[in-house]
Structures are given as C-alpha cells and as structure tokens.
C-alpha cells in the first residue's frame with residue numbers, strides 16, 4: 333500500500349481524492365529513500381502547470397536554482413476563523429482566508445524560518461513557505477542524503493542551506509523537522525542554541541510530550557508551538573500546488589510572548605495548510621500514534637490478512653480472496669465512504685449486503701474494542717514511544733525495517749494484489 337511506484341505517483345497527480353485517502357505515508361514511518369526520491373520526482377511533476385491553473389504567480393524568492401513553478405491560488409480564500417458544529421460539539425477551525433499572502437508576508441517580515449531536517453515534512457513545508465514569499469533556510473547535516481536533496485530543490489549552501497547549528501543560529505523560528513528519533517538524539521547539541529526570542533516549532537507532539545523518554549525539554553523562555561499536517565509532507569506539497577491545502581492540527585505548549593497561538597496559525601498557513609484544527613500537544617500525539625497503529629495502518633493490515641486467510645483456507649483463489657478483501661474496498665467502497673459517509677454506503681449497497689453488514693458490524697466492534705483499548709493505553713503510557721525510539725535508534729535500523737517490509741511484500745495477499753492491479757485498464761503492464 334505504501335510502496336510508491338512511479339506509476340502510482342503519476343496517478344496521485346490526477347486523482348487527488350485517492351491521493352489523500354490512500355496514498356498518505358504513515359506519520360512516524362520513515363519511508364525508504366528510493367520511495368522518497370520517487371515521490372520528490374512526482375511532486376516536481378505535479379508542479380507543472382495545468383489548464384486548470386488560473387491565478388498564476390511565479391515563485392521562488394530566495395533560490396536561484398529552484399525551478400520556477402506556477403500554481404493555483406494559495407494563501408488566499410474567502411473564509412476565515414469559524415466555530416463549527418461537529419456532531420453537536422462546537423470547535424474552532426482556522427482557515428487561510430484570514431491570512432492572505434500580503435498579511436502573511438508582513439507578519440513574518442522580520443523572521444527567518446529555519447527548517448531543521450529535510451525529510452518528507454522538511455521538503456514540503458520549506459518549499460511551500462518559500463513559495464509563499466517568506467524567508468526560509470534549511471539546516472541539515474552536511475554530506476547526508478538531505479543535504480543532497482535540498483540542493484536539488486534549489487537550496488544553496490552558504491545562502492539558504494546550512495549545517496544544523498548554523499541554521500539555528502540564523503533562524504528566528506526553529507522548525508524541528510528531524511525524524512522523531514533524531515530530535516531526541518540531537519537535542520543535547522540543539523537545546524543551547526534555542527535562545528530567548530526564538531520560537532521552537534514541531535510537526536508532532538512526540539518529542540515534548542514524551543520528554544521522560546526523549547529528554548527533549550524546551551527552554552523556558554521561548555514560545556513552543558506545533559503544526560502537525562495530517563498527511564505526508566509530499567501531500568503537503570502537492571495539495572498546496574493544486575491550490576487546496578492539507579488540514580493540520582495546531583497547538584501551543586508554551587506561550588511566553590502571548591502570541592504563540594497566532595504564530596502557530598500563521599505558520600500553519602505559511603507551510604501550506606488549507607485549514608487548521610486546534611488541539612494540544614498531548615491530544616495530537618496520542619491520537620496520531622493510536623490512529624496509525626489502528627485503522628489507518630496496523631488495524632487495516634490485520635483485518636485484510638484475517639479476511640483473506642479465511643477465504644483462502646476455504647478454497648477461494650488468490651484473485652477472488654484479494655478482490656473481495658482489498659480491491660473492492662479500495663477501488664469502490666472506501667472512496668465512497670470518504671466522499672459521502674458510511675450511512676450513504678448502507679443506502680447504496682444491495683439489501684442483502686446491507687442486512688449482513690448491519691448484523692456483523694456490532695460483532696466486529698465488540699471483538700476489536702479490547703484491542704483498541706489496549707492500544708490506547710500503550711500509547712498513553714509511553715510504551716509505543718519507547719518501542720519506536722529503541723527500534724529507530726538501532727544502528728541496523730534500515731536493514732531491520734527492510735526485512736520486515738520485505739516480509740509484507742512477500743505475503744501472498746500483496747503478491748496477488750500486484751497481478752490484480754496490473755489488470756486494471758489504466759495499469760502499467762510492467763507490474764504484471
């Protein structure tokens with residue numbers, strides 16, 4: 333599901349509904365370099381103008397070598413802050429209508445956004461902020477993959493690209509977009525550089541909320557804020573280029589200036605969000621770790637495997653088992669749930685399907701509830717964090733991860749899936 337082939341990236345460009353629903357990289361999952369490279373290429377490709385692009389504006393303020401990109405309207409819109417009724421609970425939502433480009437640029441006119449790290453989020457957020465006309469620099473370790481990638485995207489060593497300490501020294505808003513494990517391991521060197529007057533920004537509540545494990549304790553005299561895009565940094569970039577914008581959560585951990593929330597909202601828009609929900613660092617990280625281990629990834633893989641296995645044990649062919657488990661779900665039903673909701677699905681299916689689904693849904697809920705309870709507890713008490721930090725800090729991390737990913741790739745269900753996907757009329761027949 334997360335194996336991005338050039339073909340699927342091409343699809344991402346045209347089918348943005350399926351992009352946001354199914355092609356989003358899991359939050360704390362560090363994807364493989366080859367996939368990252370392929371995604372970069374896709375993002376660049378998506379930046380090419382289409383006939384739908386109406387309000388064109390050339391960009392690339394600070395970079396000399398960055399490709400000039402044209403795009404739809406961004407950081408503009410007609411709606412602003414609003415209180416919305418979410419099924420009986422009122423919540424405040426911030427939209428970019430309140431932050432037109434000139435206001436955004438004026439607000440940050442004395443700031444330098446230092447993006448520390450150039451993975452999925454560093455790439456998307458820095459390019460979006462740069463294209464919004466803000467002063468952005470990137471800080472990564474010299475000689476690493478990110479250093480190379482940043483240059484390919486037009487960041488210039490000594491001008492807009494620096495090693496991490498230098499970028500922090502030059503920046504006023506320090507955006508810590510290193511991997512969560514690296515945020516912890518580099519903190520002893522980074523912390524003394526976050527001096528009074530700077531703002532410390534995260535894209536996840538992880539490091540600060542689990543400070544007993546990560547040892548990331550922000551200095552007392554700086555604002556500490558969060559903008560957590562609800563999707564991959566690649567999606568942050570492609571949705572921005574399409575003039576749409578991802579939804580993100582914002583939160584304030586420490587407000588020294590009295591302006592922390594306003595800054596978080598403005599930065600959320602600056603890095604390419606279309607709208608923002610307010611939360612806390614704790615709620616953001618708990619819900620995020622829980623969701624990706626549950627329905628978004630771990631849970632769905634478990635359900636797929638269990639259903640497929642029973643079909644195979646009962647003599648169904650791999651194609652039939654795959655089609656009835658994954659293909660129909662991803663190609664037909666899940667997009668409808670995304671677009672219209674589950675009630676619509678119940679109305680749209682046959683009376684036979686409806687009766688069965690109505691009867692079995694409560695049984696699945698009952699069977700799953702204890703697993704979800706255990707999962708939430710494991711997130712809350714830090715077990716998931718410790719597991720993630722331990723695993724992702726291993727020297728053999730990349731090889732160990734690859735071994736597990738290869739196992740998934742070799743599962744019969746996903747091997748059958750490759751053949752099924754190859755039969756789709758729009759498929760690249762090479763996959764067969």
Ligand SMILES: NC(=O)c1ccc[n+]([C@@H]2O[C@H](COP(=O)([O-])OP(=O)(O)OC[C@H]3O[C@@H](n4cnc5c(N)ncnc54)[C@H](OP(=O)(O)O)[C@@H]3O)[C@@H](O)[C@H]2O)c1
Pocket residue numbers: 357358359360361362363448449450451452453454472473476477478479508509510511512514517518535536538560561562563564565
């Ligand atoms: N990915 C998502 O979907 C997503 C969504 C929302 C929020 N977030 C949050 O955004 C933050 C960044 O995540 P990400 O996925 O963009 O990044 P990532 O791929 O996890 O991290 C990549 C960056 O960390 C650097 N790095 C790793 N180990 C390092 C070390 N020991 N010293 C210095 N640099 C090191 C890498 O540099 P090198 O290339 O030099 O190794 C690279 O620039 C995290 O807090 C994450 O939870 C992620």
